[in-house]
Amino acid sequence: xxxxxxxxxxxxxxxxxxxxxxxxxxxxxxxxxxxxxxxxxxxxxxxxxxxxxxxxxxxxxxxxxxxxxxxxxxxxxxxxxxxxxxxxxxxxxxxxxxxxxxxxxxxxxxxxxxxxxxxxxxxxxxxxxxxxxxxxxxxxxxxxxxxxxxxxxxxxxxxxxxxxxxxxxxxxxxxxxxxxxxxxxxxxxxxxxxxxxxxxxxxxxxxxxxxxxxxxxxxxxxxxxxxxxxxxxxxxxxxxxxxxxxxxxxxxxxxxxxxxxxxxxxxxxxxxxxxxxxxxxxxxxxxxxxxxxxxxxxxxxxxxxxxxxxxxxxxxxxxxxxxxxxxxxxxxxxxxxxxxxxxxxxxxxxxxxxxxxxxxxxxxxxxxxxxxxxxxxxxxxxxxxxxxxxxxxxxxxxxxxxxxxxxxxxxxxxxxxxxxxxxxxxxxxxxxxxxxxxxxxxxxxxxxxxxxxxxxxxxxxxxxxxxxxxxxxxxxxxxxxxxx
Numbered sequence: 001x002x003x004x005x006x007x008x009x010x011x012x013x014x015x016x017x018x019x020x021x022x023x024x025x026x027x028x029x030x031x032x033x034x035x036x037x038x039x040x041x042x043x044x045x046x047x048x049x050x051x052x053x054x055x056x057x058x059x060x061x062x063x064x065x066x067x068x069x070x071x072x073x074x075x076x077x078x079x080x081x082x083x084x085x086x087x088x089x090x091x092x093x094x095x096x097x098x099x100x101x102x103x104x105x106x107x108x109x110x111x112x113x114x115x116x117x118x119x120x121x122x123x124x125x126x127x128x129x130x131x132x133x134x135x136x137x138x139x140x141x142x143x144x145x146x147x148x149x150x151x152x153x154x155x156x157x158x159x160x161x162x163x164x165x166x167x168x169x170x171x172x173x174x175x176x177x178x179x180x181x182x183x184x185x186x187x188x189x190x191x192x193x194x195x196x197x198x199x200x201x202x203x204x205x206x207x208x209x210x211x212x213x214x215x216x217x218x219x220x221x222x223x224x225x226x227x228x229x230x231x232x233x234x235x236x237x238x239x240x241x242x243x244x245x246x247x248x249x250x251x252x253x254x255x256x257x258x259x260x261x262x263x264x265x266x267x268x269x270x271x272x273x274x275x276x277x278x279x280x281x282x283x284x285x286x287x288x289x290x291x292x293x294x295x296x297x298x299x300x301x302x303x304x305x306x307x308x309x310x311x312x313x314x315x316x317x318x319x320x321x322x323x324x325x326x327x328x329x330x331x332x333x334x335x336x337x338x339x340x341x342x343x344x345x346x347x348x349x350x351x352x353x354x355x356x357x358x359x360x361x362x363x364x365x366x367x368x369x370x371x372x373x374x375x376x377x378x379x380x381x382x383x384x385x386x387x388x389x390x391x392x393x394x395x396x397x398x399x400x401x402x403x404x405x406x407x408x409x410x411x412x413x414x415x416x417x418x419x420x421x422x423x424x425x426x427x428x429x430x431x432x433x434x435x436x437x438x439x440x441x442x443x444x445x446x447x448x449x450x451x452x453x454x455x456x457x458x459x460x461x462x463x464x465x466x467x468x469x470x471x472x473x474x475x476x477x478x479x480x481x482x483x484x
Contacts, residue, residue: 001031003040005438010046010399013053013369014389023051025395028437033391044433046399052369053389054089054396054436055350056376058125059182059239059263059314061342062093063113066318067159070326070340073319073417076117077451079346082415084441084449086347087398087431089120090386090457092376094152096127099159103128103139107148111456118454119447120436121396123382125182126151128170129160136173147458149381150180152239155221156188156289164228171232180379180462181229182237185221185246186290190214195337204335206283210273210291212336218290219245226253226260235259235464237379240316242268242290244300251309261379261464262309265316266345266352267292268301271421281334284327286421288318289341305371306363311465312379313371315349318342319417344417348408352422354400354429381460395438398431406430414447 005025012021014033024032024040062079064072074082083091095110097103107124114122126143128135128151153170154160162170167183174181195212198204203211222238226249229236238250241264253260271292276283286292304310320326320340328334350372357363363371377387384393405428406412410420434442441449 001026003031003037005042005044005395005435006037006040007044007046007051007397007399008037008039010049010051012051012389013365018365023389023395023397025438028395028439030389030391030393030395033389049432050365050400050402051389051397052087052365052400053373053387054398054434055087055372056090056092056382056387057083057088057315057317057346057349058092058312058376058380059265060091060093060317060346062091062317064094064096065098066340066342067157068340070320070329073321073326074317074415076114077119078414078416079317079319080118080120080122080454081447082347082413084120084434084436084447085414085431087350087400087434088346089396089398089434089436089441090122090382091118091120092123092125092380094125094127095148097129097135099130101130103135103143107143107146114454115452115456117451119449119451120441120454121457122454123380123457123459124148127160128153129162131162131166131170131173136169140173141177144177144179149178149459149462150182152182152184154184155225156184156186156191158188161188164224167225167228168232171228171234171236175232175234178461180235180237182239183225184240185218185225185238186213187217187221190217190220199335199337206281206287206336206339207273207277209287209336209339210276213289213291215243215245215293215297218243219249222246222249226250226258229260230258235261238262240265240268240290241301241304241310242297243293244297247300247304247309251304254309259464261311262304263312263314264301264305264310265314266349267316267343267421269298269356270352270425272298275421281328281332284334284339285322285419286343287336287339287341288316288343302362306367311371311375313349313353314376315345316342317344317346319344319415321418343421344415347413347415348420348422348427351427351430355427359402359428375465378463378465381462382457383463386457396436398435399433400429400431402429404428404430404432
């Protein structure tokens, strides 16, 4: 076979583990994985480099209005560009329904933005804030049939939150139509009660955001969401897990056999509440919900990722500029209640985890691949087209230099945010080249793709992650469909 692209002599991570192999690509698909392939039309020698599946970031907010009506700093072009430079080849952001919105119009308008601008492939989740009878019984089945098979709901934020009765309706619809429910778990009344008292006492600085979002608000809501899931016997994904108690609640439910899955993000491994306690409004750069916690919670999240309690590692990229258009609508007089919540991280998600996970020996390269790519593909119905390097899969991979060291600063990144909460951190291990469906997206430090080059990916029925004893040892996943 005459290949369009060959990568030769790389240390390739397949589902069987690491091996020195050549990769042959034709028409955007991997056609051969073996040694000694003849050179393709484009031939790249990657000796001494890892070749890893292209990352999948399944939790990112792109070109989306916040609950307070603030637009994120990144549109589909800048966000997808930034993702690609970090080794990611597929993004799954949210088509967000605000109360009163027609769900079909929301999806149509959002798909137009992505189609015009994304440089890499993309799928969608929904955000459901108005689960009316029409939404759940008429529009939702059509959207799911079109390949959007997961949706996020909130237990906090006045403009987004659902009560328990509505959550049960959503779980019932997910069970009926074969979709995955993702939940932001925080007790809104706890946060609201603490916030009112803090503001009344003049405690307005960013550090009080972490006080208002007490860890008990997260753990209580997590426990309640799990109870609703168990009542309906419907799988659930808890997103952006931050706290020690929340990790323990999730693990306990899994031990009992409940189909509960969970995700965490860079801010919960690399930031703490101390970062929010900066002079003036500087701490706003580190405010997200749930907020970064204490070192004990950091350790619990690390352990959860390593022992399988948490199955996916996403960025929760929610980028707002550090000015009046984003984090500081009232300038230096902005209170913690008025700040846009969210952090950038789409480009650094994989390098941070590689540096502090793989390089330190905390996790194997196979675990890294599962947490950043394979498990996302399985969870959201894109496996085996995405998330793995195997014959027949899309030719999505990144060539990593495991020794390349950089000191993070925003000027080296490719988003539109203007700052990074990881400024000054040394990171070892970076992707040098990134391919999406066999085409070079990033190469020699330059963007090779154009706006609109990405393709929409219709998702199939979600398949939760499970592992047998061999998979636990090797960090490999197996695919297991929901029981009927």
